[in-house]
Amino acid sequence: MYSRRDVLRLLAVGSVGLRLSQRQHLQRRPHALRQGMTVGIVAPASPVTPRQLRDGIAFFESLGLRVVLGRYLNSSTGYLSAPDRDRAQELTEFLLRPDIDAVICARGGYGVLRILPLLDFDVLKQCTKPVVGYSDITALLIALYQQTGLITFHGPMASSQFDSTTAGSFQATLFQFESEHPSPTEVQLTYTDERFVPVVEGTAEGALLGGNLSVFCSMLGTPFEPDTRDCILFFEDVGEEPYKVDRMLTQLALAGKLDSVRGMVLGAFTKQSPNSREADAEQTGTPIAAIAADYCQQRQIPLLANFPIGHIRSKVTLPIGVRALLDTHTRSLRILESPIEIV
Structure with missing residues (x-):
């Protein structure tokens, strides 16, 4: 288990600088993680191999966390880990089980949008634990946030590689450090780096919302359509040619989803072969x-x-639903509210 000083040191030598300060807050948030808690790993989209999970499990255990594995991680129903109803049932189980303190998705792939109608979001309002993932998991993160009010986390999955930046941001965002007193104290995070590129100058404050661009667009016209009003949008994608990204941004614009947006952050848009x-x-x-x-x-x-x-490889964890300040002049994104509840 790292101390706060260890996390700051790791981030200082990583690709992203992260500064911490504290302030009061009033927002409902999932509980923080700490040593001795249990994380559940599930595959609500596509399956993984045991080898793909090896490094992630070792990382979680190095933090003093216990790990519970889902039943369908290594099974396969075509490109899905299991039939829709089975994946929805197991996800619900992990979100509600009192002996599981956080849900970390194994990987993305495809299939989350298929199970959203099978989830009872009224029941899932009982869930107060962190839910983490990215890529196809974008649909789950946004749906949980908008349907239940739970802050969710766009961050590394169990099959990710946890270098110093990825590990440090994950801990600083989700963990309760030993020095912290159980009170509504906030940790304020600022990501800044000279390699961030200011494209359209300005500052903006709003709630963070986003994830994988193609998944985000696939939610338009559904009961889970993202509400982008007064938001700072953040997007990433993989295997999409520039003209396809242009088409998706056009779709957002024509749907009115850019009309009341406060700011936008672009992550990595990468080319990737299926097995890379x-x-x-x-x-x-x-x-x-x-x-x-x-x-x-x-x-x-x-x-x-x-x-x-x-x-x-190196990625940070962003909380969906909390206010942030984007400043292109300082090449920074500051998280203005703590996304976790200190317990």
């Missing part, structure tokens, strides 16, 4: 930023690119 690891992904971010700039400039939406989220 995150670290092998080839960046294609520059043309994507230029495409997004066209939409943002028209609406005076500040835009920051090259942010460390997506199908890449």
Whole structure:
């Protein structure tokens, strides 16, 4: 288990700087993680191999966490880990089990959107634990947040690689450190790096919302359509050509989803072969930023690119639903509210 000083040291030598400060808050949040708690790993989309989970399990155990594995991690129903009803049932079980303190998705792939109608979100309002994932898991994160009010986390999955940046951000966002007193004290996080690219200048404050761009767009016109009003949107994607990204941004614009947006952050847009690891992904971010700039400039939406989220080795954990401050002049994104409840 790292101390707060250890986390700050790790982030200082990683690719992203992270600063901590404290303030009061009033927002409902999931409980923090600490040593001795249990994380459950489930596959609500596509399956994984035991080897793909090995490093993630070792990382969680190194933090003093116990690990419970889902039944369908290594099974296969075509490109899905299990039939829709089975995946929905197991996910619900893990979200509600009192002996599981956080739910970490094994991987993305495909299939989350199929199970959303099978989830009872009124029942899931009982869930007060962190839920973490990205890629196809975007649909679950947004649906849980909008349907139940629970802050969710766009971050590494159990099959991810936990380098110093990924591990440090995960801990700083989700963990209760030994020095913290159980009170409504907040930890304020600021991500800043000279490699972040200011594309459309400005500052903006709003609630964080986003994830995988293609999954985000697939939710339009459904009962789980994202509400983007007064939000700072963040997007990443993999295997999408620039013209397809342009088409998706056009769809968002025509659907009115950019009209009341406060700011936008672009993560990694990568090319990736079906069997490659995150670290092998080839960046294609520059043309994507230029495409997004066209939409943002028209609406005076500040835009920051090259942010460390997506199908890449080093990634940070972003809480969906909390207020943040985007400042392109300082190349920074500051989380203004603690996403966790200190217990």
